Every structure is written in C-alpha cells, then in structure tokens.
Amino acid sequence: MPILTGDVARYLTELRPERSPVMREMEELAARDNVPIVHWETGRLLAALCRTLDPVVLEVGTAIGYSTLHMAEQLERGRVVTLERDAARAQQARDFLSGARVADRVELVEGDARETIVSVEGPFDLLFVDATKTEYREYIELAEPKLAPRALMVVDNLLMSGDVAAPPGAQTTWPEESLASARALNSELVGGEGWVGCVLPVGDGIGVAARA
Numbered sequence: 001m002p003i004l005t006g007d008v009a010r011y012l013t014e015l016r017p018e019r020s021p022v023m024r025e026m027e028e029l030a031a032r033d034n035v036p037i038v039h040w041e042t043g044r045l046l047a048a049l050c051r052t053l054d055p056v057v058l059e060v061g062t063a064i065g066y067s068t069l070h071m072a073e074q075l076e077r078g079r080v081v082t083l084e085r086d087a088a089r090a091q092q093a094r095d096f097l098s099g100a101r102v103a104d105r106v107e108l109v110e111g112d113a114r115e116t117i118v119s120v121e122g123p124f125d126l127l128f129v130d131a132t133k134t135e136y137r138e139y140i141e142l143a144e145p146k147l148a149p150r151a152l153m154v155v156d157n158l159l160m161s162g163d164v165a166a167p168p169g170a171q172t173t174w175p176e177e178s179l180a181s182a183r184a185l186n187s188e189l190v191g192g193e194g195w196v197g198c199v200l201p202v203g204d205g206i207g208v209a210a211r212a
C-alpha cells in the first residue's frame, strides 16, 4: 500500500517522466516478479543527491540494481559499492547495470552485508540502507567506521506503507518486528541526540540523517 493515496498520489505518478529503456525494463521486471524496489521518487531523490555531491556511496540491498542505477547515472568521479546476498538478483543487477553502461561506476559485493560491510573500502559519503528491515541497526553500526565525518544516510521503508502509525492492536501488512525496528529507528533519527535527521513521506518513507 502506498503512503499517499487519491489525487496527490495520482498527480505525482503522472508527473514521472519517461524512463530510459533499461530503467523501464527493471520496473516491469520488479512488478512482474514482486521484487521490492524503491519508488521512483526515492530513486530520484538519491539521484539528485548523487548529482550534487558526486559521492562514494555504500548501498545495503541491491536487488536488481534499480536504486543503484538511479545513483550511478549521476556520478562522475563517485562510485557505488552495493551489497546483495541473493546471487540470482545480483546477476540480474549486473546485467542491467552493464546494459545501462554504468557498470564501471558500480562494485557489487555478494554476500550477507553483516559480513561484507567490514571488508569494503571507504570512506563513504552517502549510506543508503534498503535490505532486511530488522537488520537496519546492525548495518548502520557496521558501516559507521567506514563513513566520512559528514556523511549522509538515507534509509528506506521507515513508514512501511503507513503501518508504523497504526494504533496498537490494528491489523498491519508489515510484520510487528519490522514495525518495532522502524519505530525505534525513527525516534532515534528524529529525536535522538546522535543525529540531525528527519523522516520524510517520500516513497515508502525515508529517513535522512547525518551524525550530530
């Protein structure tokens, strides 16, 4: 379920421009095979950040490389190191990223991010977190030593189709433990002293934060 519904949702969807053939093919495959990819607006926000910062990016959760492509397209000297544990999806991502001619800006590291983060080489200017929801805190803790001092972090699915705002006992589509993880992280990013952060209703809800 999208967070936004009705006229605003329709308006924003219709505002989306034509995608490149590769990006369109990725969206079609994701819809057909139920691959969870970021909303176009989330990808585009990442793209704008990459355009202006030209960062070295650490992405946790590649899937078929859709968010990776949004970012990689905008990089000149920057690059994306992206982590994926599903070998079949990693191969699909490689094929798509080659087809889009951005493979030279992307290093795809296969394996469980909780093991591979320690071996990747930073410093990273942008951390994008989009893998197993209950593992988010672990990824962030493992990635922190690899981040540049003023690195930016973007975290996807922090509103979980709106379920994070459901009253206690309400029926939700997202599992309770994912909701608990998202609520805890949202409180920390927005209200904790360790972050300058916010949660934005873009896509499925994204956290945007930097270390205080």
Ligand SMILES: C[S@@+](CC[C@H](N)C(=O)[O-])C[C@H]1O[C@@H](n2cnc3c(N)ncnc32)[C@H](O)[C@@H]1O
Residues within 6 Å of the ligand: 036, 037, 038, 060, 061, 062, 063, 064, 065, 066, 067, 068, 083, 084, 085, 086, 089, 111, 112, 113, 114, 130, 131, 132, 135
């Ligand atoms: C939501 S999808 C990523 C979507 C991608 N960021 C995009 O928008 O195109 C999450 C991906 O993270 C991968 N994943 C989940 N837990 C992981 C882990 N511990 N280490 C590496 N990859 C993981 C899953 O296999 C899945 O492909």
